[in-house]
Amino acid sequence: MVETRTEDGTGRGERRDTTSGFFQRYGLAFVMVASVVGAGSIFVASSAGIQYGYTLIWAFVGVALIGVMAQDMSARLEIFGEPLGAFMRRKFGERLAVAIGFVLSIGAFLWVIELTAATAKGIAVLTGGAIGWMPLAIAVTVLSILTGVLNYDGLERVMTAMLFVLFGAYLVVTGASAPSPVGIASGLVPAFPGPGALGLTASILGSTAIWSNFFLESNLVEEKDWTGAEDVPAMRRDLLLGYxxxxxxxxxxxxxxxxxxxxxxxxxxxxxxxxGLALAETIGQWAMVLFLVGAAAAAFNSIMPVVWSVVYLFENARGKDVDSADRSFKLLYTVGAAFGVLGPVISLTTGMSVVDMIVLFPAYSGIVSLPVTAVLLFWAINSEAVMGEHTNGTVSNAVNAVLVVLAFVLAALSAPDLLSSLGVLP
Known part of the structure; x- marks a missing residue:
């Protein structure tokens, strides 16, 4: 295909059909939000609806906007400078950068374990318990490895298709649930309906502002051939659509x-x-099936971008040129995704249920990985040595600083509950 730039500057290449045209303009953000729409976000959103009705809809909308701002910083970092992992190497040297990467990646590996377990549990329920979730976790791990070793273009299409399927499934179930339009509209007005709502809002941030995406997007913009200032509008349209x-x-x-x-x-x-089980009682079995299929698919869809981000992080920190088609990239991805088989081991040795893993394991990312990554990203985007004349302006810094502040608020709110759950605090 002859490579050209379109008149609107939003994509390169002659568009052979609607599908290829869409993926030249969009798609990168769908890889990012695949990790956002996972077991954690579904659990948090379900809890918010049960405890506070429609009241916290505004929080999800607001946090999505924060996610867009954070991803915009990450994308601009690569377009005008270098990936976030490479920035770490520049500032700390290879050994310390790799060490920091290891500390951050513990959160990613814990995510992989709970996402694999959540996917397996969803399938087990859908099959009526014909196969337990533990053996299914092994099958899910193998499938995530086979899917994740696809080259970028293939993975982008798989994740985008799954997100649209999820969107359709939940839209149908929502229509059948006959929600209150007035209640939905009132939920767009910021309010805290009770003392526990603040902590739940922090969980909403933790399940939506995914730290690993900051490393991932700062590498993947090159896959879309977004390499200059003229590509920033296209990148932002992609982010707004995906988020x-x-x-x-x-x-x-x-x-x-x-x-x-x-x-x-x-x-x-x-x-x-x-x-899903409650929907079967009130709406019908079909609603339960759609909801649970969506929950399992969302958890599975989150595994691949989380592991990809770790591979990019370590390769950048080591000063390596990264190509998702390389054998070394696929080997590292396979090792990271293989952590999924530890779910059954952890459950058998500690007595943890899948629900325990969903609740506890993401906490590490919220308490450790997100604050550290937010500071690194904010530092990098304001570094003239990296960004030149494209560093953040005063207004952008004021807005982007919200992410850093909220990341530490989330850590402060989450740490006591995590320590209490682990028996460290009474």
């Missing part, structure tokens, strides 16, 4: 739970699959 769909999708989960479970008397969420 817009992700935010709507997660809000749909909240709306379903607010419209169906809360009136039915549910006051807490025992598992991320509880909404």
């Amino acid at each position: 817009g769909i992700a935010a709507i999708l997660i809000v749909l989960v909240l709306i379903v739970c607010a419209a169906v479970l809360r009136p039915a008397g549910y006051d807490q969420l025992g598992s991320f699959i509880t909404p």
Whole structure:
């Protein structure tokens, strides 16, 4: 195909058909938000709907905007400077950069374990327990490895297709739940309905502002051939589309739970699959199947970008040129995704349930990985040595600083609960 730039500057290459044209303009953000729309975000959105009805819809919309701003920083970092992992190497040297990368990546590996377990648990429920979640976790791990070793273009298409399927499934279930338009509209107005809402809002931030995406997007913009200032508008349109769909999708989960479970008397969420089971009682078996298929698919779809980000992080920190088609890249990805098989081991040795993993394991990322990464990103985007004349302006810094502040607020709010759950605090 002859390489050219289109008149609007939004993509390169002659578009042979609608599909290829779409993926030349969009798609990168869908890889990012695949990790946002996972078991954690579904669990948090379901909890918000059950506990507070429609009241916290505004928080998901606001956090999605913060996610767009953070990803915009990450993308501009690569367009005008270098990937975030390379910045770490520049500032700390290879050994310390790799050490910091290891500390951050513990959160990613814990994510892989709980996402694999969540996917397996969802499949186990859908099959009526014919196969337990533990053996299914091994099958899910193998499937995530086979899917994740696809080259970037293939992985982008798989994740985008799955997100649109999820969107359609939850949209159908939401329509059948007959939500209140007035309640939804009122939920767009910021309010804290109770003392526990602040902590839940922090969880919303932790499940939406995914730290690993900061490393991933600062590498992947090159895959879209976004390499100059003229490409920034296209990058931002992609981010707004991807995060817009992700935010709507997660809000749909909240709306379903607010419209169906809360009136039915549910006051807490025992598992991320509880909404599906309740929907079977109130709407019908088909609604449960759609909801649980969506929950399992969302968890699975999150595994690949999380592991990819770790590979890019370590390769950048070591000063390596990264190519997703290289054998070394695929080998590192395979090792990272293989952590998924540890879910059954952890459950058997500690007695943890899948729900325990979903609740506890992401906490490490919220308490450690997100604050550290937010500071690194803010530092890099303001470094003249890296960004030249494209560093953040005063207004951008004021807005982007919100992410850093909220990251530390999240850590402060989450740490006591995590330590208490682990038995460190009473």
